[in-house]
Amino acid sequence: MGTFKKLKQFYWPYRKYLFTSIFFLFFVVAITVVYPIVLQLTIDEVVLQERYSLIPYIAIGFFLIMLLKAIASFFHQYMGDLFGITAVYRLREALYEKLQVLSFKYYDNARTGDLMSRKTTDVEGFRNFISFGISDLIEITLLIVFSLGVMFYYSMPLALITMAAMPFLAIVVYKFDKRVHPAFRGIRKSFGRLNTRVQENISGMNTVKSLSKEDFEVGRFSDSNDNYRQNYLLTSSIWAKYFPVMEFIGNICVVLLLAYGGFLVINDDLSLGALVAFFSLVWYIMGPLMNLGFVINMFSQAKASGERLLEVLEANEDVKENEDAIDAAISGHVTFKDVTLTYIDNDDKALKNITFDAPPGSVIGLSGATGSGKTSITQLIPRFYEAEKGAVLVDGRPVSDYKLKTLRKHIGFVLQESFLFSTTIRENIRYGNPELSEEAIIDAAKRAQAHDFIMEMPMGYDTMLGERGMGLSGGQKQRIAIARAICINPSILVLDDATSAVDMETEFKIQRALKEVMKGRTTFIIAHRISSLKHADEILVLEEGEIVERGTHDELVQHNGPYERIYNIQYQDREQIMDTAT
Numbered sequence: 228m229g230t231f232k233k234l235k236q237f238y239w240p241y242r243k244y245l246f247t248s249i250f251f252l253f254f255v256v257a258i259t260v261v262y263p264i265v266l267q268l269t270i271d272e273v274v275l276q277e278r279y280s281l282i283p284y285i286a287i288g289f290f291l292i293m294l295l296k297a298i299a300s301f302f303h304q305y306m307g308d309l310f311g312i313t314a315v316y317r318l319r320e321a322l323y324e325k326l327q328v329l330s331f332k333y334y335d336n337a338r339t340g341d342l343m344s345r346k347t348t349d350v351e352g353f354r355n356f357i358s359f360g361i362s363d364l365i366e367i368t369l370l371i372v373f374s375l376g377v378m379f380y381y382s383m384p385l386a387l388i389t390m391a392a393m394p395f396l397a398i399v400v401y402k403f404d405k406r407v408h409p410a411f412r413g414i415r416k417s418f419g420r421l422n423t424r425v426q427e428n429i430s431g432m433n434t435v436k437s438l439s440k441e442d443f444e445v446g447r448f449s450d451s452n453d454n455y456r457q458n459y460l461l462t463s464s465i466w467a468k469y470f471p472v473m474e475f476i477g478n479i480c481v482v483l484l485l486a487y488g489g490f491l492v493i494n495d496d497l498s499l500g501a502l503v504a505f506f507s508l509v510w511y512i513m514g515p516l517m518n519l520g521f522v523i524n525m526f527s528q529a530k531a532s533g534e535r536l537l538e539v540l541e542a543n544e545d546v547k548e549n550e551d552a553i554d555a556a557i558s559g560h561v562t563f564k565d566v567t568l569t570y571i572d573n574d575d576k577a578l579k580n581i582t583f584d585a586p587p588g589s590v591i592g593l594s595g596a597t598g599s600g601k602t603s604i605t606q607l608i609p610r611f612y613e614a615e616k617g618a619v620l621v622d623g624r625p626v627s628d629y630k631l632k633t634l635r636k637h638i639g640f641v642l643q644e645s646f647l648f649s650t651t652i653r654e655n656i657r658y659g660n661p662e663l664s665e666e667a668i669i670d671a672a673k674r675a676q677a678h679d680f681i682m683e684m685p686m687g688y689d690t691m692l693g694e695r696g697m698g699l700s701g702g703q704k705q706r707i708a709i710a711r712a713i714c715i716n717p718s719i720l721v722l723d724d725a726t727s728a729v730d731m732e733t734e735f736k737i738q739r740a741l742k743e744v745m746k747g748r749t750t751f752i753i754a755h756r757i758s759s760l761k762h763a764d765e766i767l768v769l770e771e772g773e774i775v776e777r778g779t780h781d782e783l784v785q786h787n788g789p790y791e792r793i794y795n796i797q798y799q800d801r802e803q804i805m806d807t808a809t
């Protein structure tokens with residue numbers, strides 16, 4: 228029950244819907260149990276006594292009772308559904324909010340498809356139980372209690388025979404639950420894996436096609452698909468065994484009742500109508516008890532789903548905001564003091580003893596081989612990850628002193644592959660600052676050298692982009708991303724390989740756009756090309772997480788170190804560099 232208790236905050240505030248639904252359920256069940264009584268009266272008092280004139284009254288009475296039952300059923304159903312859907316509405320929102328605050332560390336290991344299946348199928352699994360499962364459980368209990376009450380009224384020995392079957396049924400139900408719950412957990416997990424496969428395949432379709440791995444992908448999908456099928460079949464086999472056993476026990480009970488009940492009628496110890504009513508009542512007990520399997524099934528699914536939802540809701544938020552975090556203006560002074568970073572415990576350090584000072588408006592170049600730690604440095608400033616040792620300061624304060632929103636609002640990123648949403652160009656540009664006026668958006672686009680190509684599109688700023696910015700070239704996407712960064716007017720700007728994916732001509736255009744954006748902002752430029760770094764106030768050259776060389780371009784080209792080596796390799800670019808310098 229732990230799972231349900233932990234998720235109580237989502238459904239308990241709406242208990243009034245549940246209670247209303249149960250209130251009407253009470254009527255539904257009570258009226259259901261009246262049927263056999265009407266049957267008994269019709270047989271004993273009307274048919275056997277040959278008082279046929281009473282039939283119209285009984286018929287009208289029966290009709291009115293049924294009408295009442297129909298009305299009660301409607302409210303019972305509707306309120307139950309209202310309870311479930313309102314509760315999971317809150318649950319879905321909470322999950323989504325949690326996904327927004329979870330740290331990069333969490334997403335490093337998360338699989339999108341699996342998270343999607345948690346947010347959809349698992350939420351539905353949970354809803355089914357709280358919408359219908361709980362009231363089904365109450366219905367079963369009420370039906371059994373009411374039916375037994377009427378049975379005891381008619382004949383105590385026959386009622387006791389019926390009750391004797393219950394422990395056997397209970398054992399079967401218990402055993403069933405023990406086996407079916409892990410089976411359902413298996414189904415949920417394997418469905419998550421199946422989703423992950425599909426999602427990764429669609430996202431990585433370019434790679435799949437360019438490497439001609441379609442057959443391999445189909446094979447991998449078949450494996451996941453087969454795993455899902457196996458898991459499902461396992462559950463089905465548990466189900467298939469369960470029902471006949473339940474029915475067999477029920478039928479033995481009926482045979483005993485028939486034998487003993489018939490004996491009582493022959494001896495005039497029981498009326499014929501009561502025996503007929505008894506048979507209806509037995510199935511009012513057996514039916515729901517067998518149905519208990521369905522409810523347990525729903526319960527097991529909901530429990531398995533609830534566990535998976537809790538895994539997300541209770542996931543550790545590695546980066547937490549301090550209670551007394553401040554919301555201050557940031558001018559962009561970035562200081563690293565002896566900073567060390569390890570991503571995964573016991574793994575190699577990604578950064579070792581990094582120290583530098585970037586006054587507001589300065590430009591810091593980060594150079595070094597891939598994996599040397601350039602990106603890692605920039606990810607510590609907005610607290611995407613936390614330093615293991617040392618201090619990361621912004622305007623002289625540790626980054627943890629600031630509210631996360633404040634800190635991140637002041638840091639703009641232009642990445643090698645910037646993410647564009649499948650909406651209009653306008654919405655993409657003003658994503659970080661939705662209140663921005665049309666003039667400001669156009670101004671940002673102009674400064675990012677994007678306005679001209681946007682205006683050449685048939686719908687201009689209203690052009691819809693496909694998922695991940697399809698329909699635009701790499702350089703165009705990049706300039707939209709630059710315009711987006713301008714819109715948030717950040718004091719700190721990170722350009723991570725921002726021009727590596729484009730041709731020379733586009734690079735020059737982007738460089739021009741970037742120059743405009745960098746004005747008055749502390750800028751970190753991560754680049755492999757010397758041409759992008761040479762104007763930096765300080766260039767840090769990294770090797771395996773350590774700063775091995777630092778200085779201006781002019782100093783470093785005479786240093787006889789790694790920077791000069793890269794410079795010499797890119798010698799053929801030298802003329803171009805000279806050109807851009809002038």
Ligand SMILES: Nc1ncnc2c1ncn2[C@@H]1O[C@H](COP(=O)(O)OP(=O)(O)OP(=O)(O)O)[C@@H](O)[C@H]1O
Pocket residue numbers: 335570571577595596597598599600601602603604
């Ligand atoms: N999220 C992460 N989880 C675990 N290890 C990571 C993570 N991000 C980076 N690393 C590791 O940290 C080291 C530094 O990576 P980083 O991305 O900072 O290098 P980089 O110099 O920016 O490389 P590139 O030029 O390829 O972008 C690498 O060994 C990398 O494998």
